[in-house]
Amino acid sequence: MAAALEVDGVVARYGERTILDGVSMTVQPGEVRVILGGSGCGKSTLLKCCVGLKPPDAGRARMLGQELTTLSERDQRSLLTRVGVLFQYGALLGSITIGENVALPLREHTDLPPDVIAEIVRLKLAQVELGHAEHLLPSELSGGMRKRAALARATALDPDLLFCDEPGAGLDPLTSAELDELLLRLRDRFGMAIVVVTHELLSIHKITDKALMLSQGKVIADGTLDEVKATPHPEVRAFFDRLAAGEMRGPPSALDVLRGPAPGRPPAARPGRQA
Amino acid sequence: MADLARIQLDAAADGHVLRLGGELRRAAVRPLERAIRQASPRAGRALFLDLSQVSGMDSAVVASLIGAWRRAQVAGGQVTLGPMSQAAERSLAMFRVAVEPPAAPAPAGAVEALGGTAYGVRDAFWEFLQLAADATFAVGAALTRRAPLRLGAITQQAIDIGSRALGIVGLITFLVGLTVAFQSAYQLQQFGAAIYVANLTGVSMVREMAPLMCAILVAGRSGSSIAAEIATMKVSEEVDALTVMGLDPMQFLAVPRLIAITCMVPLLTALADLLGILGGFLVGVFYLDIAGEAFINQMLSSMVPWDLVSGLIKSVVFAWGIGLIGLYYGFKVRGGASEVGRMTTASVVASIFYIIVADCVFSVLFYVVL
């Protein structure tokens, strides 16, 4: 079976800064792929490259066997109807109600009769336990409710490939766990391929089929959770061993600096020395 | 609590000894800095820190010590850590130091800034032309039904831009009509030519004042709101969300606004023509005691259809530009909420500038060339 997502040597830059420097990965249908990495390492940028919001500066991203940037406008549209994206902050349209937000892709891309669309909207909202919020505006919802409404919108067309940017961030643990279960159901029932960016250790253990870890624009670990955990790269170790994280990396403390280079400690780079 | 900060600087053979004690808080930084500067460890000299009496240090004090260390590094001197209390050690261990802090971008010099601005203006103009072409093309696609024509959205925008502006546009142009009539009456009465107030108000309202006032009001009301709405959607990733749902933001957001503004401004201008003339009429009849019929006959005899048509043509061109400028500043936004405000303001300034320049070009075109 063809891969649901193939990313091949993607390079992404903002101005002079290279954010992604040759990232490759594949995601199979029916697989939850978790993207890990420190804040600001380019996880959201990778998603944007995949869905065509930021065309890669080099390399290619193929969704469902097709490379978005090479398609005609019409084919782009039809490919995008098979892909759902849950944005980091929800990105619901602020001027229309939650129900209308969920209905939007259905109205625009299908010729379903209005009452069927209305029924689908209720199903999707009930699925994320927002049945009561159909007629509210996004500004009247809490952050977690907006996230769930955005998930209902992202899955309105039953996509084959779903991207979620930090679905659990800012949610209480219970809601976050419910969201995770929903993602797993979507995977199992519809064979959806799901790409999830997350920081929550609990989520990671619950949903991961395969994981990928980014650091400084490169993939530093790729495989099942056990394989990733077994990667000897210090940052991977630090990530999974939060307690040690502070000790293993990061700049020296004020104490180290004032003490100067101690025996057995690599000398810190010091401004002025080179000059 | 009673453990007051103590700072004592003693000269030594190869530099100074700085003895600190007590609870060192932010308030102690100034005297501490003074002592450090006085010691100022230069080449071959050292500042020896004795922290054995310290019972606590806050981040400001640690930062001050690190600053001393940094300056010493540059000057080739030394800061040496001597004995210290447990509290001092804990405080120092708690804060991490960026050994090589990232350089802040150097502020550009005057010439460089001028050059940067010039390039900025050129790039902005180029981007604006691209957006104008895209938007025009998108409107064309919608009107020829190669893309869906969103009548609901157009109607809603038309209500916002047109109906809701009726009151203010009508009131302001009525007052302008009154003013123009009074001003010209004062001059014309001296020559016993008061009846010519009818000519002046008619022609100046229809050709100049109504299109101009209307466009400036719409720029402030609707151009700004186009910029603000789209910029807000852009920073909250709503525009990205539309794109990945396969909905072209140009079609979805730009086209209804452009069509609505281009239809509504000429209609508002027609209303402005009427109310402006009404203002002049009232001055003529009640202040100058001209018979109503005579006033109207005089006005109609002085005008040709082209006066009206040229005013409406202008208003269409103004409207199109206001719409494009609002869209440009909306889509241009980068960053957060503060940028939305900046872009909104910029769109109004640019629209009014555009209206005045375009009006000037029209004057030359209509009076000189044609």
Ligand SMILES: Nc1ncnc2c1ncn2[C@@H]1O[C@H](COP(=O)(O)OP(=O)(O)O)[C@@H](O)[C@H]1O
């Ligand atoms: N539109 C942008 N313009 C410039 N820099 C950006 C932009 N978006 C993101 N970046 C930078 O790219 C880096 C990666 O961002 P992002 O992909 O959002 O990180 P994260 O892994 O936290 O999702 C960050 O350092 C950020 O500053």
Ligand SMILES: [Mg+2]
């Ligand atoms: Mg992110």
